[in-house]
Amino acid sequence: MIIKTLELTDYRNYESLKIDFGPGVNILYGDNAQGKTNILEAIFLAATTKSHRGTNDKDIIRFGAEEGHLRILLYKNDVDTRLDIHIRKSKTKVIAIDQKKIKKATELLGLLNVVFFSPEDLNIIKNGPAERRRFTDMELCQLDDFYLYNLNNYNKIVNQRNTLLKDIYFNPSLKETIEIWDSQLVSYGSKVIERRKAFVDQLNEVIGPVHEKLSGHKESLRIIYEPNIEIEDYEQALSSSTERDIKTKMTNVGPHRDDFVFMVGDIDIRKFGSQGQQRTAALSLKLAEIEIVKRLTGDIPILLLDDVLSELDSGRQKFLLDSIGDVQTIITCTGVEDFVNSRIKIDKLFEISNGALISSQ
Numbered sequence: 035m036i037i038k039t040l041e042l043t044d045y046r047n048y049e050s051l052k053i054d055f056g057p058g059v060n061i062l063y064g065d066n067a068q069g070k071t072n073i074l075e076a077i078f079l080a081a082t083t084k085s086h087r088g089t090n091d092k093d094i095i096r097f098g099a100e101e102g103h104l105r106i107l108l109y110k111n112d113v114d115t116r117l118d119i120h121i122r123k124s125k126t127k128v129i130a131i132d133q134k135k136i137k138k139a140t141e142l143l144g145l146l147n148v149v150f151f152s153p154e155d156l157n158i159i160k161n162g163p164a165e166r167r168r169f170t171d172m173e174l175c176q177l178d179d180f181y182l183y184n185l186n187n188y189n190k191i192v193n194q195r196n197t198l199l200k201d202i203y204f205n206p207s208l209k210e211t212i213e214i215w216d217s218q219l220v221s222y223g224s225k226v227i228e229r230r231k232a233f234v235d236q237l238n239e240v241i242g243p244v245h246e247k248l249s250g251h252k253e254s255l256r257i258i259y260e261p262n263i264e265i266e267d268y269e270q271a272l273s274s275s276t277e278r279d280i281k282t283k284m285t286n287v288g289p290h291r292d293d294f295v296f297m298v299g300d301i302d303i304r305k306f307g308s309q310g311q312q313r314t315a316a317l318s319l320k321l322a323e324i325e326i327v328k329r330l331t332g333d334i335p336i337l338l339l340d341d342v343l344s345e346l347d348s349g350r351q352k353f354l355l356d357s358i359g360d361v362q363t364i365i366t367c368t369g370v371e372d373f374v375n376s377r378i379k380i381d382k383l384f385e386i387s388n389g390a391l392i393s394s395q
């Protein structure tokens with residue numbers, strides 16, 4: 035799969051942009067705050083329906099404009115596919131695939147697969163469990179409609195249950211109604227747990243060899259899923275937690291509290307790893323992500339590297355660039371110096387300044 039063309043109209047700081055990407059490595063360079071990341075954001079949004087920044091749709095529309103457009107010409111399975119996303123200020127966005135409107139934004143998932151890598155991702159091991167859950171959810175939601183459905187329902191019910199807990203705190207007679215939520219919570223939550231478990235197994239199959247190479251054959255990396263509760267204990271634990279939940283006015287048991295442990299040998303590197311170890315493992319995770327998408331979709335994802343090369347030392351930089359292979363890659367950076375010493379073959383080079391493409395070669 036490759037993106038042939040991206041067009042933006044009134045999207046972030048672009049009034050109008052048309053960019054023709056090459057099938058290999060594409061570099062977007064320019065000073066800070068010129069609009070490089072905005073381009074990657076647009077591609078990410080086309081893949082996942084949301085901004086990687088978590089922004090509301092309306093904030094993506096160019097300041098002062100009423101609506102924004104994003105169009106992508108995609109080449110996949112030997113055919114061209116047109117994707118149109120029309121972002122509106124106070125209404126939901128309209129999405130069309132080959133001129134045909136889709137009913138729900140989630141129908142878009144699976145058309146375009148991307149792996150997005152930003153400097154913040156290098157902290158995924160060091161940061162709290164929420165980041166690691168976000169990584170897993172983002173990946174699984176792109177790859178598995180059923181997971182997306184279960185997770186959305188699960189999150190909705192957690193929120194509704196939390197609202198009810200607050201109400202019970204002030205009005206204890208409502209307590210009996212909680213059971214209705216609990217059975218649904220266990221039903222959706224168990225499916226989330228089950229899929230996360232399988233995902234970690236899949237990740238371990240690919241991350242081991244990647245990390246071994248990346249660490250110069252010095253380390254072996256393994257991920258352990260650490261569910262907050264096992265499926266078989268879930269129902270019981272949730273009902274035993276009711277009093278505590280009412281006191282704390284929130285749901286204390288369930289997969290919204292899960293974590294993932296990263297082990298190098300016998301060491302939990304979340305807590306005891308050096309910064310270098312943590313960053314290498316994060317890089318391995320991202321590279322494994324490409325492989326997972328390949329395996330699960332049979333298609334090669336597009337790799338988006340946002341300002342990440344300057345964050346890596348030369349050894350890791352080289353490994354990353356060398357492992358790109360046949361993946362269409364879009365890299366943002368402030369200067370092209372990063373590439374001088376690498377053997378990487380650059381397909382196209384674009385200079386971005388103040389919301390415009392000022393040169394391409």
Ligand SMILES: Nc1ncnc2c1ncn2[C@@H]1O[C@H](COP(=O)(O)OP(=O)(O)O)[C@@H](O)[C@H]1O
Nearest residue numbers: 046047066067068069070071072093095096097
């Ligand atoms: N809705 C918007 N309308 C116009 N400009 C915007 C909007 N959102 C962000 N920007 C501008 O986009 C620029 C940041 O773009 P970004 O892609 O993050 O830059 P960089 O080249 O550093 O990656 C900033 O100048 C910011 O003011």
Ligand SMILES: [Mg+2]
Nearest residue numbers: 070071341366
């Ligand atoms: Mg940027």
